[in-house]
Amino acid sequence: MSEQPRIKLEPFEAALLRLPDGAALAGAFQMHIEEVIDLINRNRRVGVVWQRFKGPVFVQEVIRQRASAEIMIPEAVEGVSLEMLLLQMADALQQHGSPQLCSAIADNALRVFRLAREHRNVAITQSA
Amino acid sequence: MTEKTPEQFAIEIQRAKAKLPDVRAQLMRIPGVIDVQAGLKETGGYATQEVVFRVNVDQKKPLAELAHADRIPAEIQGIRTDVIGRERNVRHDVVCGGNRVTQDTWCGRYGTIGAIGLATAANTHVAANTPLFLTNYHVAHDIGSVVGQANICDSWCCECCDIGRLTDAGLTIHVDGSVGTLNSGVRFSHDILGIGAIRGTGIATMGMVIIKFGQRTTFTKGRVVLDNDSITRDDDHAHFEHQIRIAPEPAFDKMADHGDSGSVYVSDVTRQIVGLHHTGTDEGIAKGSHIADVMDLFKIDFPVTGTPGAIPITGFTEAQTLSSVMALQRDMAETALGRKWADLFRTHAEEVRHLVNQHRACKIAWQRCQGPGFLAHVLKSVRDRMHQVPREISGIRMENAIVSMAAAFRQHGSTELANAVAEHYLEVLECAQHVTSADDVVANVRRVAGGLVHAQEVARA
Numbered sequence: 001m002s003e004q005p006r007i008k009l010e011p012f013e014a015a016l017l018r019l020p021d022g023a024a025l026a027g028a029f030q031m032h033i034e035e036v037i038d039l040i041n042r043n044r045r046v047g048v049v050w051q052r053f054k055g056p057v058f059v060q061e062v063i064r065q066r067a068s069a070e071i072m073i074p075e076a077v078e079g080v081s082l083e084m085l086l087l088q089m090a091d092a093l094q095q096h097g098s099p100q101l102c103s104a105i106a107d108n109a110l111r112v113f114r115l116a117r118e119h120r121n122v123a124i125t126q127s128a
Numbered sequence: 129m130t131e132k133t134p135e136q137f138a139i140e141i142q143r144a145k146a147k148l149p150d151v152r153a154q155l156m157r158i159p160g161v162i163d164v165q166a167g168l169k170e171t172g173g174y175a176t177q178e179v180v181f182r183v184n185v186d187q188k189k190p191l192a193e194l195a196h197a198d199r200i201p202a203e204i205q206g207i208r209t210d211v212i213g214r215e216r217n218v219r220h221d222v223v224c225g226g227n228r229v230t231q232d233t234w235c236g237r238y239g240t241i242g243a244i245g246l247a248t249a250a251n252t253h254v255a256a257n258t259p260l261f262l263t264n265y266h267v268a269h270d271i272g273s274v275v276g277q278a279n280i281c282d283s284w285c286c287e288c289c290d291i292g293r294l295t296d297a298g299l300t301i302h303v304d305g306s307v308g309t310l311n312s313g314v315r316f317s318h319d320i321l322g323i324g325a326i327r328g329t330g331i332a333t334m335g336m337v338i339i340k341f342g343q344r345t346t347f348t349k350g351r352v353v354l355d356n357d358s359i360t361r362d363d364d365h366a367h368f369e370h371q372i373r374i375a376p377e378p379a380f381d382k383m384a385d386h387g388d389s390g391s392v393y394v395s396d397v398t399r400q401i402v403g404l405h406h407t408g409t410d411e412g413i414a415k416g417s418h419i420a421d422v423m424d425l426f427k428i429d430f431p432v433t434g435t436p437g438a439i440p441i442t443g444f445t446e447a448q449t450l451s452s453v454m455a456l457q458r459d460m461a462e463t464a465l466g467r468k469w470a471d472l473f474r475t476h477a478e479e480v481r482h483l484v485n486q487h488r489a490c491k492i493a494w495q496r497c498q499g500p501g502f503l504a505h506v507l508k509s510v511r512d513r514m515h516q517v518p519r520e521i522s523g524i525r526m527e528n529a530i531v532s533m534a535a536a537f538r539q540h541g542s543t544e545l546a547n548a549v550a551e552h553y554l555e556v557l558e559c560a561q562h563v564t565s566a567d568d569v570v571a572n573v574r575r576v577a578g579g580l581v582h583a584q585e586v587a588r589a
Contacts, residue, residue, distance in 0.1 A: 090535070094532070102523065109527055110558055110561070
């Protein structure tokens with residue numbers, strides 16, 4: 001995997017680590033992120049879901065704010081909610097990913113969906 | 129080889145059962161393992177004398193195709209294992225009076241089979257002596273369509289539990305009834321649950337003590353207070369003349385309630401069927417047709433069988449099974465969340481059933497995420513509290529299945545269904561955490577319901 005996507009995702013990992021039970025979530029994130037990116041880029045069906053549910057637009061929204069001290073992940077873009085994107089991606093990834101990824105989704109889906117719902121605008125405070 | 133004594137078997141089985149929890153925990157981690165039990169080894173379809181751990185797997189595979197970690201050890205804790213592939217199970221139930229019956233999708237509205245009678249020679253729909261089940265018109269009236277037992281089954285609908293097909297139905301001034309044939313291969317008995325053998329038919333007279341077994345109130349006893357009553361039902365305005373009215377005996381709160389429709393009135397003394405129940409009041413008064421009017425309309429008769437007063441053994445077995453199902457329903461209804469889910473189920477059941485059976489994407493998602501398998505295991509654990517729901521089936525966990533179906537219903541369901549799923553799927557996911565039985569589901573519902581109440585109180589404060 002190129003270094004570029006990883007750099008973009010570093011603030012997410014940092015934000016996850018600041019959550020009460022974020023260490024386990026961040027661990028799962030680190031363990032499977034390469035496979036997830038690979039599936040988005042190389043698996044047609046996963047790529048279609050990523051595009052259809054506005055994954056790139058959400059990422060662009062975050063990148064657009066990278067100069068800000070606090071990055072807000074929008075609750076919805078172009079009529080698609082963050083929760084819907086996560087749900088559809090979880091389904092696609094568990095269908096096409098490895099058994100380990102499928103198991104990680106079963107372990108963490110509830111926490112991730114709840115985070116997306118409870119933190120409607122996820123604030124990622126960047127270190128100075 | 130020397131035959132083992134029953135005591136030797138008992139000791140060996142007891143030893144194996146003591147080790148079973150550890151062995152089960154170890155083997156259920158292996159992908160494809162559905163269940164582990166302690167029992168006798170079968171060879172070539174015959175029982176041997178060897179006590180083994182019987183390991184039920186989704187699919188038996190040659191050892192060469194399995195990774196070393198995925199192989200079932202030949203022996204665990206000094207006891208050999210026997211790997212058993214998925215078997216085709218067929219129904220061996222006995223259909224009889226007192227069973228639940230429905231023509232409603234997903235068993236939403238159900239009634240009772242009064243009794244199994246026989247067609248008379250005057251019956252123009254079927255040959256003489258064909259076994260016919262009897263129930264009410266308002267329970268089942270779609271002539272030619274299947275009727276199901278409306279009981280817990282191993283699938284997502286009641287259609288696979290169908291027991292027969294309706295052949296005649298009538299709502300007349302004297303009768304609210306319907307009859308149907310039983311499918312070939314369905315075993316039946318003329319007995320009635322909780323009552324036992326019946327001794328033909330008779331006439332209801334004032335003062336007669338009546339017993340009845342209905343799906344809602346089970347066994348009840350009452351007394352005929354009128355034998356020529358006139359009734360107009362409030363819900364469908366159906367009017368009846370020459371009806372029987374029965375008040376409950378002091379030991380019983382009600383003679384009948386919703387769900388008892390279709391059950392028959394039996395004389396406590398003669399064990400003759402004297403009436404067909406179809407209507408009740410909020411106070412528990414039962415009202416029904418004289419059996420002679422029913423027999424005349426449908427050309428059906430009820431044979432004299434058994435010995436009056438004989439203990440109805442089969443009846444109580446079935447009643448116990450039903451009581452466990454009813455107990456679960458009661459447990460669920462104890463929490464606001466359980467009641468809410470029951471309402472949601474009733475509201476969206478028809479659409480969900482349509483989607484998983486007809487909509488290509490949802491159908492594929494349902495099958496791929498092992499939906500039928502998980503549902504079957506949960507339902508089995510309702511009937512058998514010892515049955516363990518597997519942690520995973522073919523590498524899919526219940527949480528994965530919920531995610532898949534939530535994604536499918538939100539994408540392909542109606543706006544109402546999509547909104548309901550969006551609002552509740554996290555609660556469902558939370559309740560499914562670490563579920564190994566129906567009891568766990570109820571416990572999780574209580575826990576989640578408690579959490580929701582607490583969260584609401586915090587929000588209000």
